[in-house]
Amino acid sequence: NNTWAGSLGGPIYIPHLYDGRNRTFFFLAYEGYDDTQAYSAQYYVPTAAERSGNFSSSVDSAGAPLMIYDPLSTVQNANGSYTRTQFPNSIIPTDRINTVGGNIAAYYPMPTRTPAYYGSPDVTASSSATTPMRQYLGKVDEQLTQKWRATLTSLMQWANTAGPDYFGGVAAPDQWYYVRHTDATAINNVITISPNTVLAARYGFNRFSSIYDIRSASFDPGTLGFPSSLVSQIAGLGFPVISGNTVLAGDNLSEGIGALQNYTN
Numbered sequence: 714n715n716t717w718a719g720s721l722g723g724p725i726y727i728p729h730l731y732d733g734r735n736r737t738f739f740f741l742a743y744e745g746y747d748d749t750q751a752y753s754a755q756y757y758v759p760t761a762a763e764r765s766g767n768f769s770s771s772v773d774s775a776g777a778p779l780m781i782y783d784p785l786s787t788v789q790n791a792n793g794s795y796t797r798t799q800f801p802n803s804i805i806p807t808d809r810i811n812t813v814g815g816n817i818a819a820y821y822p823m824p825t826r827t828p829a830y831y832g833s834p835d836v837t838a839s840s841s842a843t844t845p846m847r848q849y850l851g852k853v854d855e856q857l858t859q860k861w862r863a864t865l866t867s868l869m870q871w872a873n874t875a876g877p878d879y880f881g882g883v884a885a886p887d888q889w890y891y892v893r894h895t896d897a898t899a900i901n902n903v904i905t906i907s908p909n910t911v912l913a914a915r916y917g918f919n920r921f922s923s924i925y926d927i928r929s930a931s932f933d934p935g936t937l938g939f940p941s942s943l944v945s946q947i948a949g950l951g952f953p954v955i956s957g958n959t960v961l962a963g964d965n966l967s968e969g970i971g972a973l974q975n976y977t978n
Contacts, residue, residue, distance in 0.1 A: 718744035725853075735856070742850040749843040752877035752887075755834035756961050758821045763831075766805030771831045779803055779831055812938040817955055820884035820966060832959045838886075840877035847871055860905040870895040879964070883929035883952045886964040892924040919978045926971035927951060 722740035725733040763771060771779040781804075782797035789795050800806070824835035848870040855863045871894045876887035902914040929952040935944045937953075944950075949970035956965040 714746060714748045716744075716746040718742070722852075737856075738854040740850075740852040740854075743848070745845070745847040747843055747845050749841055750877075751839075751841045752879070753837065753839045754877075754879065754964070755837050756964065757828060757832050757834055758824050758836050758960060759818060760824055760828070760835070764815075764818045764821070766807065766810050768803040768805075768831075771803070774830045774832065776830065781805060783809075816937045817884075817953070817966070820882070820952075821960065822880045832962075838877070838879035840879055842875040842877055844872065844874045846873075862903045864899075864901040866897075866899045866901075868895070868897040876968075878928065883932045884955075884966040885928065886961060886966065887968070888928040889968045890926060890928075892926070894920075894922045896920045917978075921976045923974045924971070925973075927968045929967055930971055 720740065720742040723738065724735075725731065725737040725739055731737075760771075762768070768779045768781050773779060781800050783800055784797065786798035787795055788797075822836055822838075825837065826835050828835035848868070850866070850868050852864065852866045855865075857863055871892070873890065873892050875890040878888045879886045897917070897919045899917045900915065902912075904912045904914070906912055931950050932952045933944065933950060934947065934953060935941055951970045952967035954965050954967050954969045
């Protein structure tokens, strides 16, 4: 983390042009930081065989083979329960794999080690992200008359915050980033009407905007196999958010679409 700041203030004095040493004063300030965070996480992602529908070598945490059943073979029993027929060797035929699902599966990062069982972490993600912030402040104080003092203050700040963007690419987990801007202006007048009466007249304006965006913005879901009739109705294009309780557990592919918030006071 690197943080710095500086300020300068005093009377406004321009030789032979303006002497504000008893009337006009300025103050300038600048500060900023660059904050870098390291990130690390472990995930389970499908093996090359599982991506193709082959679960013949996949086992559960107890070491028992995974059983993959054909959903189209579902029948209801007399007692109200249901049964299904297992795919031979737990291998899903290629003609039964959904086109969109198969294309999405290709975006998962490849494992870097053999998992002990289905769901055991087989890839490590490491990354870092830097958040910069800058703030500028300017202020002028003016003694307009013996009984009237005025102050004008202006502040501008911006900060960019980014997620770790694990693995990179349009489907990366935590690929989000924020861009925040603050603009503030204040005018303050203090007028002494009498020895026991003071009038304060103030005006303030503040605008805060926050842009949340993702790196896969404008990604065309039609390239995954979604029909054009659906894609044409999507308000904001991007890689779809794919969540799972085993694969990339605790995270998901992509981060949805961006958003803009703008507040004015």
